[in-house]
Amino acid sequence: MAKYSEKSQEKVQEAMHEMKEGKLKTGTGKKVTNPKQAVAIGLSEAREEGAKVPKKK
Template identity: 70%
Template structure:
């Protein structure tokens, strides 16, 4: 299980409250956020930008194609 700092937990909590009130928007498209997973991702990104302890983003591994 991943451990987050208290600052990160508070940031995610604030963002979730914004989403529930209908005041959370995406960055470039400025669309209203309705998905809780997206709200959590926004909260973690903001906490990461502030220098809080947040684990690295997961990366998908690219499968190597076999050449014949």
């Protein structure tokens, strides 16, 4: 199992929290309702900041 850094875990936690509040948006501006999509957005943001995140499949 791949290990995730603390920074990436925080990003995913923030994304999930935003999704539950209804504030998380996709790139096109639509509201995110799927938890898997929220996790993907959190990991993507962490990857952009240089956090240790496994490669995309």
